[in-house]
Amino acid sequence: MRIHFIAIGGSAMHNLAIALHKKGYQISGSDDVIFEPAKSRLDKYNLLPEEMGWNPERISHYLDAVILGMHARIDNPELIKAQELGLKIYSYPEYIYEQSKNKLRVVIGGSHGKTTITSMILHVLNFYKRDFDYLVGAQLAGFETMVKVTEDAPVMIIEGDEYLSSPIDRRPKFHLYHANVAVISGIAWDHINVFPTYADYTEQFDKFINTIEAGGSLIYCKADKDLNEIVEHSKADVKKNAYAIPEHEIVNGITYLLPERTALKIFGDHNLMNLNAAKLVCNELDIDAKMFNEAISSFTGAAKRLEVISSDDLTNVYKDFAHSPSKLKATIDAVKTQFTDRKLVACIELHTFSSLNKDFLKEYAGSMDNADDAIVFIDLKSFEQKRMEPFSEEDVREAFANPNLKFFNDAKELKAYLLGLNYSNANLLMMSSGNYAGFDLPELAASLKR
Structure with a gap:
């Protein structure tokens, strides 16, 4: 070929x-x-x-x-x-389907948690040396590439993005995979440049359910009200299986699954819900709960998803891919819940088309309220690159509805501010789908003052 x-x-x-x-x-x-x-x-x-x-x-x-x-x-x-x-011209999701149409296809969709759920499944399958193909949206430890396609693997695990497939194919990618087993992790409006209204966006998930092969399985988040309504009203010929946060406890900054008290290397309600989604998928692949727990205990997380940059007895520094309002709030809440006695310095870089859209900006209201020190950064070049109209510090403060929020549009000034803080008994959380105008986060973490 x-x-x-x-x-x-x-x-x-x-x-x-x-x-x-x-x-x-x-x-x-x-x-x-x-x-x-x-x-x-x-x-x-x-x-x-x-x-x-x-x-x-x-x-x-x-x-x-x-x-x-x-x-x-x-x-x-x-x-x-x-x-x-x-x-013959294919988009890459079309070609992924061509490579997997004779396999059992597991497709993980949703506005958040896709990469983490996919990564968890891959980790467990790899732990038990199962033969599988995959497409995942981040580089994972133990996997050389983010895509694997072979002749013999009986199953393919696919992270199903809802963004467009190609310049000449305006269908969302996850509509093209025709899942046998599908996951929807939740719905939070994103990609406003393509789906201008919330209704436009949610419709894509309704359509996704209808692309599942007849007799297949849909695994979905019980905590998402709008998603539950879509699933409830769907006439698709699929088995429906809801999931929620599993029983757990937090002791000295470590999360344990109950009742077995399986110690985890990850934390936060969203990660725990992601874990339950992955567990249900693995059950469909003949890996029972006991086997899953044994394997998932060594899972350290997907790249840029609450990834630890540095850690000691007084301070942890994390980087995270969070950029939408729901992801931002969930990530901040996760770190605060895990370390209730530590101050949290949280910084978000507004970088995506949606986050730099002035009409969408109001969706961020209250999303950083749980941070002790809330910071928003925008690289002015992002507006230029995306050919979008810049907005002011006042616009950002009003949209986030947080009177204590700090705003920076100069990377040097942001770095100087962060380095000037006291991090004794405090965590730093840096969130972005960009790169903070070239910030070296490990270098920053090593320079923090106590």
Whole structure:
């Protein structure tokens, strides 16, 4: 098979390219710019394009298929050439389905917790040396790539994103996988640039349920009222299984599952609900509760999901991918609940299209109230890159409805403020889907004053 990737440098795209290369396919690709770690990974497998940029001469009748990344535009010259030649053009979720249509497909959807639930399932399957394929949205310890596709694995675990599939396919990715076992972790409005109203957004999850194969299973969060209404009214031919927070206790900053008192390396209500979702999926894969608990006790979390940067007896520093209002609140609440006697300094970088949309900003009201020191940072370049109208410090304060909130749009000033705080018996939580204008978080953590 000869496959060409347009926009091969994307997170999922370069991982899929490597996975297909390992499967024996002949892979080529193009992009206008490729960043690390994709650049080094592609180079390792001799898949890095010799020249950056788009060249229609790369497209010919010899190709069996073209996979189109979301980064490409509809006027991309390679895409136009492929269309003129009548080549089969896939989005990457379409091609993932092609690779897994003869397997049992587990698809994890929802506005939050997808990567963590997927990671937990992979960890447990790996613990018991099960044979499986996967697509996950973060780099995991023990897994070289974020995508694996083989001929023989009987099951594929897929993180199902609700964002669009490609520039020419406006369907949400998770609609294309046709799950046998599906998870919906909850619904919290996101991607306002694509789904302008809450109703538009929730509709995608209703449609997702209808894509589940007849007789399949739907595992969903009982705590989400709107999700429960959607599931209750769905006429899809699926088994419905709700989950909630498992029984547990917290002792000296460690969470234990009850009644077995299984010690966990993770914490927080959302992580515990994610754990129960993963447990139900694993039960569908013939891993019982006792086996699951034994395996999950060594799970340390997905990258950038309450990831520990540094830790000692007085101070923990975490980084987290939280960016939407519900994720922000849940992450702050988790750290405060786990360490009730410690002050919490919490900083969020507004970076996504939704969070930088002035109309959406009011959704953040009250989301940082549980932090002792609440900080919002915006890199002004983010507005420029996304071609969006900047808003002021006053707009941010009003939207968050927090009179004590501190605002920064200069990375140096933010860093100086953070370094000037006293972290004796205090935790620092840095949240962003960006990079704080190039912050070196480990270096920052090592420099904190007591």
